[in-house]
Amino acid sequence: MDGRLTAGTGASPAPRAAAGRSLHRFANPGRFLRATGRLLPVLWAAALLVLGTGLVWGLALSPPDWQQGETVRIMYVHVPMAWLAMGGYTGLAVLSVMALIWRHPLADLTARELSPVGAAATALCLATGSLWGKPMWGTWWVWDARLTSVLVLFFLWLGHAALVRAFDDPERGAKAGAILALVGFVNVPIVKFSVDWWNTLHQPASVTRLDTPGMHVDILYPLLTCALGFTLLFAAVVLARTRAAVMERRVRALQLARARREDAPA
Amino acid sequence: MTRKKRRLMVLLLAGLGLGTATALTLTAFQDNIVFFFSPSDVLANPPASDRAIRLGGLVEAGSVERRTGSDGRPAATFRVTDGANAIPVTYSGVLPDLFREGQGVVTLGRLLPDGSFRATEVLARHDETYMPPEVADALRRAGHWNPAEGPPPPAETWNTAPRQREGRSGG
Numbered sequence: 001m002d003g004r005l006t007a008g009t010g011a012s013p014a015p016r017a018a019a020g021r022s023l024h025r026f027a028n029p030g031r032f033l034r035a036t037g038r039l040l041p042v043l044w045a046a047a048l049l050v051l052g053t054g055l056v057w058g059l060a061l062s063p064p065d066w067q068q069g070e071t072v073r074i075m076y077v078h079v080p081m082a083w084l085a086m087g088g089y090t091g092l093a094v095l096s097v098m099a100l101i102w103r104h105p106l107a108d109l110t111a112r113e114l115s116p117v118g119a120a121a122t123a124l125c126l127a128t129g130s131l132w133g134k135p136m137w138g139t140w141w142v143w144d145a146r147l148t149s150v151l152v153l154f155f156l157w158l159g160h161a162a163l164v165r166a167f168d169d170p171e172r173g174a175k176a177g178a179i180l181a182l183v184g185f186v187n188v189p190i191v192k193f194s195v196d197w198w199n200t201l202h203q204p205a206s207v208t209r210l211d212t213p214g215m216h217v218d219i220l221y222p223l224l225t226c227a228l229g230f231t232l233l234f235a236a237v238v239l240a241r242t243r244a245a246v247m248e249r250r251v252r253a254l255q256l257a258r259a260r261r262e263d264a265p266a
Numbered sequence: 267m268t269r270k271k272r273r274l275m276v277l278l279l280a281g282l283g284l285g286t287a288t289a290l291t292l293t294a295f296q297d298n299i300v301f302f303f304s305p306s307d308v309l310a311n312p313p314a315s316d317r318a319i320r321l322g323g324l325v326e327a328g329s330v331e332r333r334t335g336s337d338g339r340p341a342a343t344f345r346v347t348d349g350a351n352a353i354p355v356t357y358s359g360v361l362p363d364l365f366r367e368g369q370g371v372v373t374l375g376r377l378l379p380d381g382s383f384r385a386t387e388v389l390a391r392h393d394e395t396y397m398p399p400e401v402a403d404a405l406r407r408a409g410h411w412n413p414a415e416g417p418p419p420p421a422e423t424w425n426t427a428p429r430q431r432e433g434r435s436g437g
Contacts, residue, residue: 101270201372216396216401
Protein backbone atom coordinates (compact mmCIF):
# COMPACT_ATOMS: atom_id res chain seq x y z
CA MET A 1 0.00 0.00 0.00
CA ASP A 2 2.80 2.40 0.87
CA GLY A 3 4.59 1.48 -2.34
CA ARG A 4 1.64 2.69 -4.36
CA LEU A 5 1.54 5.89 -2.37
CA THR A 6 4.77 7.09 -3.94
CA ALA A 7 4.54 5.31 -7.27
CA GLY A 8 1.90 7.46 -8.95
CA THR A 9 3.26 10.94 -8.48
CA GLY A 10 6.24 10.94 -10.86
CA ALA A 11 5.36 11.63 -14.46
CA SER A 12 2.04 13.52 -14.39
CA PRO A 13 1.86 17.30 -14.90
CA ALA A 14 2.12 19.47 -11.79
CA PRO A 15 -1.54 20.27 -10.88
CA ARG A 16 -2.64 16.66 -11.34
CA ALA A 17 0.30 15.48 -9.27
CA ALA A 18 -0.75 17.80 -6.45
CA ALA A 19 -4.31 16.50 -6.61
CA GLY A 20 -3.03 12.95 -6.69
CA ARG A 21 -0.82 13.51 -3.66
CA SER A 22 -3.61 15.00 -1.57
CA LEU A 23 -5.92 12.15 -2.56
CA HIS A 24 -3.28 9.61 -1.70
CA ARG A 25 -2.40 11.16 1.65
CA PHE A 26 -5.11 9.02 3.22
CA ALA A 27 -3.99 5.89 1.38
CA ASN A 28 -1.69 5.38 4.35
CA PRO A 29 -3.85 3.20 6.62
CA GLY A 30 -2.25 4.50 9.83
CA ARG A 31 -2.95 8.10 8.89
CA PHE A 32 -6.50 7.20 7.83
CA LEU A 33 -7.21 5.41 11.12
CA ARG A 34 -5.82 8.30 13.19
CA ALA A 35 -7.76 10.99 11.29
CA THR A 36 -11.07 9.11 11.21
CA GLY A 37 -10.65 7.99 14.83
CA ARG A 38 -10.89 11.64 15.83
CA LEU A 39 -13.63 12.44 13.29
CA LEU A 40 -15.95 9.50 13.94
CA PRO A 41 -17.15 10.33 17.51
CA VAL A 42 -17.97 13.87 16.35
CA LEU A 43 -19.88 12.44 13.39
CA TRP A 44 -21.90 10.04 15.58
CA ALA A 45 -22.76 12.83 18.03
CA ALA A 46 -23.78 15.24 15.27
CA ALA A 47 -25.85 12.54 13.55
CA LEU A 48 -27.77 11.61 16.71
CA LEU A 49 -28.35 15.25 17.63
CA VAL A 50 -29.52 16.41 14.19
CA LEU A 51 -31.53 13.26 13.47
CA GLY A 52 -33.18 13.33 16.90
CA THR A 53 -34.16 16.96 16.40
CA GLY A 54 -35.41 16.31 12.87
CA LEU A 55 -37.47 13.24 13.78
CA VAL A 56 -39.18 14.88 16.77
CA TRP A 57 -39.82 18.00 14.70
CA GLY A 58 -41.12 16.06 11.71
CA LEU A 59 -43.02 13.25 13.39
CA ALA A 60 -44.53 15.18 16.32
CA LEU A 61 -44.35 18.96 15.93
CA SER A 62 -44.80 19.69 12.22
CA PRO A 63 -48.32 20.20 10.81
CA PRO A 64 -50.17 17.52 8.82
CA ASP A 65 -50.75 18.02 5.09
CA TRP A 66 -54.09 19.53 4.07
CA GLN A 67 -55.06 16.53 1.93
CA GLN A 68 -52.77 13.68 3.04
CA GLY A 69 -53.24 14.30 6.75
CA GLU A 70 -50.85 12.57 9.15
CA THR A 71 -49.75 10.10 6.46
CA VAL A 72 -47.44 12.79 5.09
CA ARG A 73 -45.05 12.11 8.00
CA ILE A 74 -43.78 9.00 6.17
CA MET A 75 -42.03 11.56 3.97
CA TYR A 76 -39.57 12.45 6.76
CA VAL A 77 -38.03 8.97 6.36
CA HIS A 78 -38.89 8.20 2.75
CA VAL A 79 -37.39 11.29 1.10
CA PRO A 80 -34.03 11.23 2.99
CA MET A 81 -33.70 7.52 2.15
CA ALA A 82 -34.40 8.25 -1.53
CA TRP A 83 -31.80 11.03 -1.55
CA LEU A 84 -29.27 8.76 0.17
CA ALA A 85 -29.98 5.94 -2.26
CA MET A 86 -29.14 8.22 -5.20
CA GLY A 87 -26.47 10.37 -3.52
CA GLY A 88 -24.79 7.30 -2.06
CA TYR A 89 -24.73 5.65 -5.47
CA THR A 90 -23.16 8.81 -6.93
CA GLY A 91 -20.54 8.48 -4.19
CA LEU A 92 -20.02 4.84 -5.17
CA ALA A 93 -19.44 5.92 -8.78
CA VAL A 94 -16.89 8.55 -7.67
CA LEU A 95 -15.08 5.96 -5.55
CA SER A 96 -15.09 3.57 -8.52
CA VAL A 97 -13.51 6.22 -10.77
CA MET A 98 -10.85 6.85 -8.12
CA ALA A 99 -10.22 3.13 -7.82
CA LEU A 100 -10.03 2.47 -11.56
CA ILE A 101 -7.97 5.50 -12.59
CA TRP A 102 -5.83 6.37 -9.58
CA ARG A 103 -5.84 2.86 -8.07
CA HIS A 104 -6.60 4.40 -4.68
CA PRO A 105 -6.67 1.45 -2.24
CA LEU A 106 -9.05 3.11 0.23
CA ALA A 107 -11.54 3.82 -2.57
CA ASP A 108 -11.92 0.08 -3.16
CA LEU A 109 -12.33 -0.60 0.53
CA THR A 110 -14.85 2.23 1.06
CA ALA A 111 -16.87 1.15 -1.98
CA ARG A 112 -17.01 -2.38 -0.61
CA GLU A 113 -18.27 -1.12 2.75
CA LEU A 114 -20.63 1.45 1.21
CA SER A 115 -22.82 -0.84 -0.89
CA PRO A 116 -24.62 -2.81 1.87
CA VAL A 117 -25.49 0.51 3.59
CA GLY A 118 -26.71 1.98 0.31
CA ALA A 119 -28.78 -1.15 -0.32
CA ALA A 120 -30.36 -0.77 3.13
CA ALA A 121 -31.24 2.89 2.46
CA THR A 122 -32.79 1.96 -0.90
CA ALA A 123 -34.75 -0.90 0.69
CA LEU A 124 -36.10 1.52 3.32
CA CYS A 125 -37.00 3.98 0.56
CA LEU A 126 -38.96 1.28 -1.28
CA ALA A 127 -40.63 -0.04 1.89
CA THR A 128 -41.72 3.38 3.19
CA GLY A 129 -42.83 4.34 -0.31
CA SER A 130 -45.00 1.25 -0.49
CA LEU A 131 -46.51 1.98 2.93
CA TRP A 132 -47.21 5.53 1.76
CA GLY A 133 -48.59 4.47 -1.61
CA LYS A 134 -51.31 2.19 -0.26
CA PRO A 135 -53.30 4.82 1.71
CA MET A 136 -52.64 7.72 -0.70
CA TRP A 137 -52.59 6.29 -4.23
CA GLY A 138 -54.56 3.17 -3.44
CA THR A 139 -51.82 0.66 -4.31
CA TRP A 140 -48.68 -0.79 -2.73
CA TRP A 141 -46.80 -0.91 -6.00
CA VAL A 142 -47.10 0.04 -9.67
CA TRP A 143 -44.60 -0.48 -12.47
CA ASP A 144 -44.22 3.18 -13.34
CA ALA A 145 -40.85 4.61 -14.42
CA ARG A 146 -39.90 6.05 -11.00
CA LEU A 147 -40.71 2.98 -8.91
CA THR A 148 -39.17 0.58 -11.42
CA SER A 149 -35.95 2.58 -11.77
CA VAL A 150 -35.55 2.72 -7.97
CA LEU A 151 -36.04 -1.06 -7.83
CA VAL A 152 -33.26 -1.37 -10.44
CA LEU A 153 -31.10 0.89 -8.24
CA PHE A 154 -31.72 -1.47 -5.31
CA PHE A 155 -30.61 -4.46 -7.39
CA LEU A 156 -27.50 -2.55 -8.51
CA TRP A 157 -26.57 -1.93 -4.87
CA LEU A 158 -27.11 -5.61 -4.02
CA GLY A 159 -25.24 -6.71 -7.14
CA HIS A 160 -22.24 -4.56 -6.23
CA ALA A 161 -22.21 -5.82 -2.66
CA ALA A 162 -22.31 -9.43 -3.87
CA LEU A 163 -19.86 -9.03 -6.77
CA VAL A 164 -17.00 -7.46 -4.79
CA ARG A 165 -17.21 -10.38 -2.34
CA ALA A 166 -17.48 -13.08 -5.02
CA PHE A 167 -13.77 -13.32 -5.94
CA ASP A 168 -10.97 -15.09 -4.11
CA ASP A 169 -8.69 -12.24 -5.11
CA PRO A 170 -10.16 -9.09 -3.49
CA GLU A 171 -8.51 -6.83 -6.09
CA ARG A 172 -10.28 -8.55 -8.97
CA GLY A 173 -13.56 -8.32 -7.04
CA ALA A 174 -13.03 -4.61 -6.44
CA LYS A 175 -12.31 -4.00 -10.12
CA ALA A 176 -15.39 -5.92 -11.28
CA GLY A 177 -17.49 -4.05 -8.70
CA ALA A 178 -16.14 -0.68 -9.83
CA ILE A 179 -17.05 -1.43 -13.45
CA LEU A 180 -20.54 -2.59 -12.43
CA ALA A 181 -21.01 0.56 -10.32
CA LEU A 182 -20.03 2.82 -13.24
CA VAL A 183 -22.22 0.98 -15.77
CA GLY A 184 -25.11 1.17 -13.28
CA PHE A 185 -24.62 4.90 -12.86
CA VAL A 186 -26.67 5.53 -16.04
CA ASN A 187 -29.66 4.60 -13.86
CA VAL A 188 -29.19 7.55 -11.47
CA PRO A 189 -30.29 10.29 -13.91
CA ILE A 190 -33.12 7.97 -14.98
CA VAL A 191 -34.34 7.74 -11.37
CA LYS A 192 -34.02 11.49 -10.90
CA PHE A 193 -35.69 12.62 -14.13
CA SER A 194 -38.16 9.73 -14.63
CA VAL A 195 -40.97 11.86 -13.17
CA ASP A 196 -40.20 14.68 -15.64
CA TRP A 197 -39.48 12.66 -18.80
CA TRP A 198 -42.48 10.32 -18.62
CA ASN A 199 -45.85 10.53 -16.93
CA THR A 200 -45.75 8.43 -13.79
CA LEU A 201 -47.99 7.76 -10.81
CA HIS A 202 -45.26 9.20 -8.60
CA GLN A 203 -45.42 13.00 -8.34
CA PRO A 204 -42.50 15.20 -9.52
CA ALA A 205 -39.86 16.61 -7.16
CA SER A 206 -41.01 19.15 -4.56
CA VAL A 207 -37.79 20.42 -3.00
CA THR A 208 -35.44 20.56 -6.00
CA ARG A 209 -37.86 22.26 -8.37
CA LEU A 210 -36.47 24.97 -10.63
CA ASP A 211 -38.79 27.53 -9.00
CA THR A 212 -39.45 27.71 -5.27
CA PRO A 213 -40.01 24.46 -3.33
CA GLY A 214 -43.67 23.39 -3.48
CA MET A 215 -43.66 22.82 0.23
CA HIS A 216 -44.64 24.98 3.17
CA VAL A 217 -41.63 25.92 5.32
CA ASP A 218 -43.19 24.21 8.38
CA ILE A 219 -42.91 20.93 6.44
CA LEU A 220 -39.75 21.77 4.46
CA TYR A 221 -37.46 22.65 7.40
CA PRO A 222 -38.06 19.44 9.43
CA LEU A 223 -37.60 17.47 6.18
CA LEU A 224 -34.24 19.13 5.50
CA THR A 225 -33.20 18.53 9.14
CA CYS A 226 -34.11 14.83 8.85
CA ALA A 227 -32.24 14.62 5.54
CA LEU A 228 -29.09 16.11 7.11
CA GLY A 229 -29.42 13.83 10.14
CA PHE A 230 -29.83 10.66 8.07
CA THR A 231 -26.91 11.74 5.84
CA LEU A 232 -24.63 12.18 8.87
CA LEU A 233 -25.76 8.78 10.19
CA PHE A 234 -25.12 7.19 6.78
CA ALA A 235 -21.63 8.74 6.65
CA ALA A 236 -20.85 7.60 10.21
CA VAL A 237 -21.94 4.00 9.50
CA VAL A 238 -19.90 3.83 6.27
CA LEU A 239 -16.84 5.35 7.95
CA ALA A 240 -17.08 2.98 10.91
CA ARG A 241 -17.37 0.01 8.54
CA THR A 242 -14.37 1.23 6.50
CA ARG A 243 -12.27 1.64 9.67
CA ALA A 244 -13.19 -1.89 10.73
CA ALA A 245 -12.24 -3.18 7.27
CA VAL A 246 -8.84 -1.42 7.43
CA MET A 247 -8.19 -2.89 10.85
CA GLU A 248 -9.34 -6.34 9.68
CA ARG A 249 -6.89 -6.16 6.79
CA ARG A 250 -4.10 -5.22 9.22
CA VAL A 251 -4.92 -8.11 11.51
CA ARG A 252 -4.85 -10.47 8.55
CA ALA A 253 -1.48 -9.10 7.41
CA LEU A 254 -0.03 -9.52 10.93
CA GLN A 255 -1.36 -13.08 11.18
CA LEU A 256 0.14 -13.93 7.80
CA ALA A 257 3.48 -12.43 8.84
CA ARG A 258 3.48 -14.44 12.06
CA ALA A 259 2.56 -17.65 10.25
CA ARG A 260 5.46 -17.07 7.87
CA ARG A 261 7.84 -16.40 10.77
CA GLU A 262 6.78 -19.59 12.52
CA ASP A 263 7.16 -21.60 9.34
CA ALA A 264 10.59 -20.22 8.51
CA PRO A 265 12.85 -22.14 10.98
CA ALA A 266 11.34 -25.52 10.15
CA MET B 267 0.10 9.92 -22.37
CA THR B 268 0.45 8.48 -18.89
CA ARG B 269 -1.34 5.32 -17.91
CA LYS B 270 -3.64 7.25 -15.60
CA LYS B 271 -4.59 9.61 -18.40
CA ARG B 272 -5.20 6.67 -20.72
CA ARG B 273 -7.46 4.97 -18.16
CA LEU B 274 -9.37 8.24 -17.74
CA MET B 275 -9.87 8.52 -21.51
CA VAL B 276 -11.06 4.91 -21.76
CA LEU B 277 -13.56 5.50 -18.93
CA LEU B 278 -14.82 8.73 -20.50
CA LEU B 279 -15.26 7.07 -23.90
CA ALA B 280 -17.02 4.06 -22.39
CA GLY B 281 -19.30 6.39 -20.40
CA LEU B 282 -20.11 8.41 -23.50
CA GLY B 283 -20.97 5.26 -25.45
CA LEU B 284 -23.06 3.80 -22.67
CA GLY B 285 -24.89 7.09 -22.11
CA THR B 286 -25.68 7.44 -25.81
CA ALA B 287 -26.90 3.84 -26.04
CA THR B 288 -29.14 4.31 -23.00
CA ALA B 289 -30.55 7.57 -24.31
CA LEU B 290 -31.32 6.01 -27.70
CA THR B 291 -32.96 2.97 -26.07
CA LEU B 292 -35.12 5.10 -23.78
CA THR B 293 -36.18 7.32 -26.68
CA ALA B 294 -37.08 4.27 -28.76
CA PHE B 295 -39.19 2.79 -25.95
CA GLN B 296 -40.75 6.15 -25.01
CA ASP B 297 -44.30 4.92 -25.68
CA ASN B 298 -43.88 1.85 -23.50
CA ILE B 299 -42.40 3.69 -20.53
CA VAL B 300 -45.29 6.12 -20.03
CA PHE B 301 -47.52 4.88 -17.21
CA PHE B 302 -50.75 6.36 -18.54
CA PHE B 303 -52.18 8.17 -21.55
CA SER B 304 -53.90 11.57 -21.38
CA PRO B 305 -57.42 12.02 -22.80
CA SER B 306 -55.87 13.81 -25.81
CA ASP B 307 -53.53 10.83 -26.45
CA VAL B 308 -56.46 8.42 -26.26
CA LEU B 309 -58.67 10.47 -28.59
CA ALA B 310 -55.82 10.91 -31.09
CA ASN B 311 -54.95 7.17 -31.15
CA PRO B 312 -58.02 5.26 -29.88
CA PRO B 313 -56.98 1.82 -28.57
CA ALA B 314 -58.86 -1.36 -29.56
CA SER B 315 -61.82 -1.90 -27.23
CA ASP B 316 -60.40 -5.25 -26.05
CA ARG B 317 -57.12 -3.69 -24.94
CA ALA B 318 -56.75 -2.45 -21.36
CA ILE B 319 -55.01 0.91 -21.06
CA ARG B 320 -54.37 3.46 -18.34
CA LEU B 321 -56.08 6.83 -18.72
CA GLY B 322 -54.78 9.66 -16.53
CA GLY B 323 -55.63 13.28 -15.90
CA LEU B 324 -57.53 15.53 -13.51
CA VAL B 325 -61.06 14.81 -12.30
CA GLU B 326 -63.13 17.53 -13.97
CA ALA B 327 -64.82 19.96 -11.55
CA GLY B 328 -68.54 19.25 -11.14
CA SER B 329 -68.43 15.95 -13.04
CA VAL B 330 -68.46 13.45 -10.15
CA GLU B 331 -71.66 11.49 -9.53
CA ARG B 332 -71.58 8.83 -6.84
CA ARG B 333 -74.32 6.22 -6.61
CA THR B 334 -74.89 2.67 -5.49
CA GLY B 335 -74.62 0.17 -8.31
CA SER B 336 -77.14 -2.61 -9.05
CA ASP B 337 -74.90 -5.07 -7.16
CA GLY B 338 -74.96 -2.89 -4.04
CA ARG B 339 -71.37 -1.75 -4.44
CA PRO B 340 -70.54 1.95 -4.65
CA ALA B 341 -70.15 3.24 -8.18
CA ALA B 342 -69.16 6.56 -9.68
CA THR B 343 -69.07 8.39 -12.96
CA PHE B 344 -66.75 11.31 -13.59
CA ARG B 345 -64.83 12.95 -16.42
CA VAL B 346 -61.03 12.82 -16.71
CA THR B 347 -59.58 15.91 -18.36
CA ASP B 348 -56.16 17.20 -19.40
CA GLY B 349 -57.44 20.70 -20.03
CA ALA B 350 -57.89 20.23 -23.79
CA ASN B 351 -60.05 17.06 -23.89
CA ALA B 352 -62.13 15.05 -21.43
CA ILE B 353 -63.33 11.43 -21.40
CA PRO B 354 -66.28 10.18 -19.29
CA VAL B 355 -65.33 7.32 -16.96
CA THR B 356 -67.55 4.81 -15.16
CA TYR B 357 -66.19 2.88 -12.20
CA SER B 358 -67.69 0.41 -9.78
CA GLY B 359 -65.84 -0.04 -6.50
CA VAL B 360 -64.33 1.95 -3.65
CA LEU B 361 -62.52 5.12 -4.71
CA PRO B 362 -59.23 6.03 -2.96
CA ASP B 363 -59.38 8.51 -0.06
CA LEU B 364 -57.63 11.24 -2.02
CA PHE B 365 -60.17 11.07 -4.88
CA ARG B 366 -61.91 14.42 -5.35
CA GLU B 367 -62.69 16.93 -8.06
CA GLY B 368 -59.50 18.59 -9.29
CA GLN B 369 -57.35 15.66 -8.14
CA GLY B 370 -55.09 13.71 -10.47
CA VAL B 371 -56.19 10.12 -11.12
CA VAL B 372 -54.89 7.17 -13.12
CA THR B 373 -57.59 4.72 -14.20
CA LEU B 374 -57.06 1.26 -15.68
CA GLY B 375 -59.74 -0.02 -18.04
CA ARG B 376 -61.07 -0.17 -21.59
CA LEU B 377 -62.38 2.44 -24.00
CA LEU B 378 -65.91 1.45 -25.03
CA PRO B 379 -67.19 1.96 -28.59
CA ASP B 380 -69.42 4.83 -27.38
CA GLY B 381 -66.31 6.82 -26.39
CA SER B 382 -66.66 6.34 -22.65
CA PHE B 383 -64.11 4.56 -20.49
CA ARG B 384 -64.95 1.68 -18.16
CA ALA B 385 -62.39 1.58 -15.34
CA THR B 386 -61.61 -1.49 -13.26
CA GLU B 387 -59.10 0.35 -11.04
CA VAL B 388 -58.76 3.99 -9.99
CA LEU B 389 -55.56 5.29 -8.37
CA ALA B 390 -55.21 8.79 -6.93
CA ARG B 391 -52.26 10.85 -8.06
CA HIS B 392 -51.43 13.77 -5.79
CA ASP B 393 -49.30 16.73 -6.86
CA GLU B 394 -45.91 17.70 -5.46
CA THR B 395 -47.17 20.48 -3.16
CA TYR B 396 -47.43 20.05 0.60
CA MET B 397 -49.12 22.58 2.85
CA PRO B 398 -50.65 22.63 6.33
CA PRO B 399 -54.50 22.62 6.47
CA GLU B 400 -54.58 26.16 7.91
CA VAL B 401 -52.69 27.53 4.90
CA ALA B 402 -54.93 25.66 2.45
CA ASP B 403 -58.01 27.02 4.26
CA ALA B 404 -56.64 30.56 4.18
CA LEU B 405 -56.00 30.31 0.41
CA ARG B 406 -59.54 29.04 -0.15
CA ARG B 407 -61.13 31.70 2.09
CA ALA B 408 -59.20 34.44 0.34
CA GLY B 409 -60.44 33.12 -3.02
CA HIS B 410 -56.91 32.41 -4.29
CA TRP B 411 -57.51 28.73 -4.86
CA ASN B 412 -60.34 26.31 -5.42
CA PRO B 413 -58.91 22.76 -5.14
CA ALA B 414 -61.65 21.44 -7.45
CA GLU B 415 -60.33 23.68 -10.25
CA GLY B 416 -56.80 22.30 -10.23
CA PRO B 417 -53.35 22.78 -8.71
CA PRO B 418 -52.62 25.47 -6.06
CA PRO B 419 -51.21 28.90 -6.96
CA PRO B 420 -47.40 29.39 -7.29
CA ALA B 421 -45.59 28.19 -4.17
CA GLU B 422 -43.93 31.51 -3.38
CA THR B 423 -47.38 33.00 -2.62
CA TRP B 424 -47.99 30.58 0.26
CA ASN B 425 -44.95 28.56 1.31
CA THR B 426 -43.89 31.00 4.00
CA ALA B 427 -47.41 32.07 5.01
CA PRO B 428 -47.91 31.98 8.80
CA ARG B 429 -50.17 29.23 10.14
CA GLN B 430 -53.12 30.89 11.84
CA ARG B 431 -53.71 29.28 15.19
CA GLU B 432 -57.34 30.29 15.85
CA GLY B 433 -58.64 27.72 13.38
CA ARG B 434 -57.35 24.81 15.43
CA SER B 435 -58.72 23.82 18.81
CA GLY B 436 -55.63 22.63 20.63
CA GLY B 437 -52.95 24.27 18.46
